[in-house]
Amino acid sequence: MWRRVASLSSSISSSFLAQTASRLNTWESLTTGIAQQAKGVIAPKEKTPFITFVLGGPGSGKGTQCIKIVETFGFAHLSAGDLLRREIASKSADGAMILNTIKEGKIVPSQVTVKLIQKEMELSDNHKFLIDGFPRTEENRVSFERIIGVEPNVVLFFDCPEEEMVKRVLNRNEGRVDDNLETIKKRLTVFQALSLPVINYYSEKGKLYTIKAIGTEDEIFEQVRPIFAAFEQTVG
Ligand SMILES: Nc1ncnc2c1ncn2[C@@H]1O[C@H](COP(=O)(O)OP(=O)(O)O)[C@@H](O)[C@H]1O
Ligand SMILES: Nc1ccn([C@@H]2O[C@H](COP(=O)(O)OP(=O)(O)O)[C@@H](O)[C@H]2O)c(=O)n1
Ligand SMILES: [Mg+2]
Incomplete structure (x- = not known):
């Protein structure tokens, strides 16, 4: 599901990625998997x-x-x-x-x-x-x-x-x-x-x-x- 697997490694624009990363705390409440993904727990293959x-x-x-x-x-x-x-x-x-x-x-x-x-x-x-x-x-x-x-x-x-x-x-x-x-x-x-x-x-x-x-x-x-x-x- 999207909320669990939003990717930090897609080819979307760098400004969007920076924005996503800087909002990680808020984002995390919706996308609990991001933190795990950032630690490499889940393979980052899903899409932003x-x-x-x-x-x-x-x-x-x-x-x-x-x-x-x-x-x-x-x-x-x-x-x-x-x-x-x-x-x-x-x-x-x-x-x-x-x-x-x-x-x-x-x-x-x-x-x-x-x-x-x-x-x-x-x-x-x-x-x-x-x-x-x-x-x-x-x-x-x-x-x-x-x-x-x-x-x-x-x-x-x-x-x-x-x-x-x-x-x-x-x-x-x-x-x-x-x-x-x-x-x-x-x-x-x-x-x-x-x-x-x-x-x-x-x-x-x-x-x-x-x-x-x-x-x-x-x-x-x-x-x-x-x-x-x-x-x-x-x-x-
Ligand atoms: N290009 C168009 N020309 C004429 N009527 C249209 C056109 N596009 C949509 N409609 C009709 O106008 C009404 C409003 O469209 P809708 O898509 O519900 O607009 P909105 O969601 O912006 O309120 C609908 O009955 C639709 O079928
Ligand atoms: N963000 C929104 C969207 C709709 N609405 C309410 O829902 C009504 C109908 O919205 P709608 O998007 O279905 O209307 P249309 O623009 O499609 O005709 C609006 O007039 C508002 O009363 C709202 O309060 N807040
Ligand atoms: Mg409408």
Whole structure:
């Protein structure tokens, strides 16, 4: 499993390795095997995790493009929204709070969302993760870094005009409690106020890949494909 065998010897960039090594203490809580591996107890043949954050407003096409990335490049797809909806469906202790937050178009406390993502990452056999719809706030971003102990390798931003996003969401037809005009307006305000600063942060760090999210699904994927193709050799 990925959490037990994240490698210190993969051919991924040296800056990423340095970052991973410097965060060993935090990382260890998630990846107990690293310390053993560093001591040579386990043969270092497994792969370093590769994390992509998939950002964009509601209806910008994140989920649709994630399916194509999974099919083409073999990533594991973790949708923050899907994980939260699963919590609601399972009637967990946080379910009612999550439902109310989603109905209001607000953001669920980071601790809750990061724990769900962490659990999925730990259970996955994959080392390549698409984390869809996260981080949506600076609080989300900092919380992920603190709890998981790593930064993303790539951040995708699906840049879509508001008018198009509203049209798509209203036609989505998945029975979601937040796919109505009133909630969409709130979500767009939250996106502008809280999510755009996160996108700007990654732009400044040189990690952001902006996709013009209008056109057919296939046309948009042709902008996405070369980004992952360029990383394929190093990531595996
Ligand atoms: N390029 C596109 N053109 C038109 N509709 C699209 C396109 N991409 C996705 N959609 C549709 O728009 C809706 C929102 O897409 P989705 O992938 O769920 O977006 P997000 O996850 O960003 O909210 C879905 O009904 C989807 O089928
Ligand atoms: N990081 C996240 C992701 C989603 N959410 C909540 O879940 C809702 C739906 O998220 P989603 O990613 O499924 O929505 P789309 O952008 O795919 O339409 C958001 O509007 C938030 O209320 C959250 O609180 N924190
Ligand atoms: Mg989605």
